[in-house]
Amino acid sequence: MTGLLDYQPGSSPLHKAHPLVKLLLAVAICVCGFLADSIYINIIILLLIVLCGARCGLARQIRATLKGMGALCAILFILQLPFIGSGRVWIDLPLGMTVTDQGVRFCAQLCLRLIGATLPLVMLFAVTRLSDLTNTLVAQLGIPYRYAFVLTTAVRFIPVLLGEMREVIEAQTARGVELDVGVLRKIRLIPPLCAPLLVSCVQRMENNALAAELRGFYLRKRGSGYRRYPLSGVDYAWIVSCVILLTISIIL
Amino acid sequence: MIRLENVSFELSNRPIINDVGFRLEPGAFAALVGGNGAGKSTLLKIIMGLYRPARGAVYIDGEATRGMRVSAIAKKAGFLFQNPDRQIFGATVRAELAFGLAELGISSEEARRRVEGTLERLGLDGSRAPMSLSRGERQRVALAGLFARRPKILLLDEPTTGLDYRECMQMMRCVAELNEEGATILMVTHDMEVALDFAPRMLILADGQLMAQGLTRDLMRDAELLERASLMPAQIVALSARLGIAPGEADDVDSLTDWIAARRAAKGGTAR
Amino acid sequence: MIRLDNISFKYAGSEAFALRDINISVGAGEFVGVIGPAGAGKSTLAQALSGVVPHVRRGDFYGAAWVDGSDTVNTTPAELARSVGCVFQDVESQFATTMVEDEILYALENFSVPREDMPERVNQALLDMGIGDLRERSLFSLSGGQKQKVALAAVMALAPKLLVLDEPTGELDPKSSVQVLRLLQLMREKRGTTIVIVEQKIMLLCEFADRLIVMDKGRIALDGSVRELLNQPDQLLELGVNCPRVTSLAARMKARGWTNREPPINIPEAERMVREAIS
Known part of the structure; x- marks a missing residue:
């Protein structure tokens, strides 16, 4: 991507x-x-x-x-x-x-x-590099690591979200849903598009937080960065x- | 029937599918296999009309899909996504199935009949909330959604990934039944045992190119070919090959047992 | 390395026990495969080893779990992570950065590994996983198999004594799956890492693990060496676990008195068994 x-x-x-x-x-x-x-x-x-x-x-x-x-x-x-x-x-x-x-x-x-x-x-x-930016924000400006991590995560999730969105749209299109139709019908189509997207995003975020925690997220200190x-x-x-x-x- | 002629597809100037052509007769059941990133899912999506090929033509049920809307293709072909959660949103299994039918413009009376028939047939409880079901059951709800629409063609993207053995067999039995009733099936899978057991034909994709196509039991014998496609043969086929048994003669446990019995009998006979 | 004494666990808000009366002890350097039908409690068991259960996924926890000498109830998952490395199936969501090298540095930085040791650790982890050439790549540009290897490398860089993997080959093709299992085997031989892997692909487990634990409805249904369990194909099938085809063949041959060998775990062994039977 x-x-x-x-x-x-x-x-x-x-x-x-x-x-x-x-x-x-x-x-x-x-x-x-x-x-x-x-x-x-x-x-x-x-x-x-x-x-x-x-x-x-x-x-x-x-x-x-x-x-x-x-x-x-x-x-x-x-x-x-x-x-x-x-x-x-x-x-x-x-x-x-x-x-x-x-x-x-x-x-x-x-x-x-x-x-x-x-x-x-x-x-x-x-x-x-995103990590260079967050590392310097933490190490040199003293911004708490958790905020820097939020920035990283947000940027990292944009392509992931777009990919998920694309797949949900594909899945619904393949069922015969027409997305290129009038505004009223489009509003009716919000649940089929948003519900699966929401579910998968929540799952992903949860797993992501868990994985970060298991790799010492809470132990990180200002001077932890290698570079x-x-x-x-x-x-x-x-x-x-x-x-x-x-x-x-x-x-x- | 599915027919592809010299289909190529690019994504931001990178070739993903390169000059792929094949033909599946009505009622055929083929496995589409290959390594991660070989282009299997992409090819399936091209057939469904979700991606439009840069070159070449796709025919579904004898009709060229160029210029056809996906909703029109969806009347003939159903697509099962690898992750059922991408499409499930209904509050109940029943509502989920009905949604797919409403989108195809089927009358509510007919839709109700089909939904109930499908639920019974696949052994699903229509009043359950899909999200409370196991992954395997959700996958079957998604399959039921396809089934209710009675498509002539089924495109399945790794239908058994993430399922346990029982769920996998249940899933595949449903698919096999649909095939017996005349549906043409193209199924992406990584499970070579499933491919051997259920799909008589096989298409091998590597780096976006169709590396080989033919009978599953023949291609499965070509260890070198499979290796190049990041695959491995089903166990009994590999064993038969090492034992020097002719292709197709002993591909499952039953026939290999028979073969051993015959060899033992023949040997016992000459000894006597 | 692991001792679980009478563990039972019920997720908060849930009626049923996810784990029930679990008793296991795993020695250092063992390679244990966990298998069983969906909902059997395999993932919960894996999470109990990493402390996610009961610290992050909360609920009623009974019994005592000892991992590398620590009581998991009194140790935070982060502290446990010094000796326990975890890899999940959904590789995408376990990354914390965007570049391969950063990803491997990430945990090293968090755990305050001495700065001068870091380059060597990163190099070694990349080399061990055979992905030295991916060092400068963006994680987005990698294939599924490559991503899984990066995730493994990121965990191995911490030199964990115990590696817990939850269906790491779920999305991988046959060749990449074998590669991942081979790497695990290599880590076991080279560093003596204890490995617990939840996996649906029984053929992989038979070839690489030395012990199998079959779970069903939150309990341990079977626990023994791979060959011991392969000697009971009917029980396995009843629990919803399929046997490798060569094992089914061996069971048939044994029933007919054609062989008295131990069940084969791979093709060459099966070939020897059949050749013996027909010669």
């Missing part, structure tokens, strides 16, 4: 950076996108992410994210646009709705911000650039 949140091994500068630095970088970029007033900053940030990601061998993830988010943003754009009345009116629509220059700018920026917030996170998981994560010069450079990025976006 090569899902969107899977780690992709590599040796790019992003891969080599410290896990916490990568997390900082991703969060900083998201924040910048929302802080920036000028749409040009958003465009520049997005271009930088895409360029940087492509150089680090993440073209596939970027394409998939852009495709998914593109569709979502298109819908948002169309739904949002007619309700913004301020600015110079370009087109008059019935029911007092309008398309204005400010409306287009606002909606476009909203979409850019959304994509600009999603991409760094997708890339973060693609270049960081050590020293910060390198390059990492400090990344941190400095994060600060610069944030400053610029606040000023502009």
Whole structure:
């Protein structure tokens, strides 16, 4: 299963950076996108992410994210646009709705911000082993291990859940259930789809918790991790650039 | 009848099924065997129309399934999943069976008759909650769901995995009865003894390719072929092969006992 | 290694006993197969050895269970895990990480194995299971057999004295199943690990285990060496356990006075028996 949140091994500068630095970088970029007033900053940030990601061998993830988010943003754009009345009116629509220059700018920026917030996170998981991230969160930030484990489990269960969902859908489809039908019928189909999924997920989670306990989950301490994560010069450079990025976006 | 012609299937550019073709006559019972990840379940799902082949064609009951809705295919073919819990949701066994029939647009009068008939036939208590049953019983509830729909074709994905010996035999006897009544059956299994006992024909899949097809008792003799497909022959067949007995002559305990008796008698005769 | 004195157990909220008057003692280095029909209490027995019963799956627990010198009622499952390793059938849900190497490190880290010992332990576990080449792989990308080997390696890295497995080959093809059992045999020979395995595939048990325990309705129905039990094929069948076909053949031959050998546990032995009978 090569899902969107899977780690992709590599040796790019992003891969080599410290896990916490990568997390900082991703969060900083998201924040910048929302802080920036000028749409040009958003465009520049997005271009930088895409360029940087492509150089680090993440073209596939970027394409998939852009495709998914593109569709979502298109819908948002169309739904949002007619309700913004301020600015110079370009087109008059019935029911007092309008398309204005400010409306287009606002909606476009909203979409850019959304994509600009999603991409760094997708890339973060693609270049960081989940265990590295949780290990550093526990060892260096002192976050209790159980919370870090919840993060790991959540990410690990996404593909498992999707797989289960697919199998349940297949099982019901094979019985002659038609899923591509009207909304009303679809609501009627919720129990046949959800009941089996719920049962199997609860079973799995229970087994998972049990297995973790049998392997010393409760004995784990802050310093238990095998791997050590020293910060390198390059990492400090990344941190400095994060600060610069944030400053610029606040000023502009 | 099931017929596949040069069927290939890919998943994110990785070939899963490669140029598979075979034909099962009406009333045939074939075992589909192979190692983990050979593509057995995928092939079954392609026949059911759950996956669409990239190339090639699937014919069910003489009709090409290309462009057919799965719900239309479901009128002719039933699919038993390895894990019955993926499909069971009804509050009672009776409700579970009735749901499958309602989806096929069968009148409620007819549906009731079929449900009761099926319950009696498979020895199930219709008022029980499926989740309170054992794994083997749940598997039989899922089979009953298929049975009530009277499909001409049954696709079974490891129907005996996770069952104990008694449950396994009960399950297989139900399947064998359906076959005697004319259903064409294609069954994925890892249990070579079950394959030998119940399925006269065998299809061996390895790395998405059909490595061999033919009579089960013949293929079972080819130890080298089975080894390459991550399989092992049924015990008595393996023993017969080592004893140099012709294929098909002594594949079960009874016939091998007879063979030994004959050899002892022949030897005793020459000694006298 | 294991001593169960009159164990009975009833799950909370359940009327019936899942285990009843269980008395077993297993010596160090034994390879014990547990078999029986569904609902016989096999999994409950396995969980009683790991302390899951009665610490996680609660209920009324009677009798005393000693595992590697510890009373399981007074020891937490985590503490017991230092000497008891567990592998389940549903391999997917026993993983705690996403990469093979991390998975093997996981328990070592939790149990505070000295840091300098870890690389050697990980290497050895991977090598023992013959999966050195999978080290850097994502768990999602592995086949069923490979996943089961990783789960085994993760447990073996802790060097448990007792290994408890609940239907580890349930989802595996015949060849991978034999491979897993061979690895267990290897661990027994190399490290003296005691092995208790719940398994439906009787042919595997006959070939690899030296002792069989047949359970029925929460009780121990039969307990003896593999050959002793194979001498009673009718009792086995009555308990819902099938015999390997070569054993059935041997029983027939014995009944007709054609052989007086012990029942064969594999094909070569069966061949010898038949050849003797016809020569």
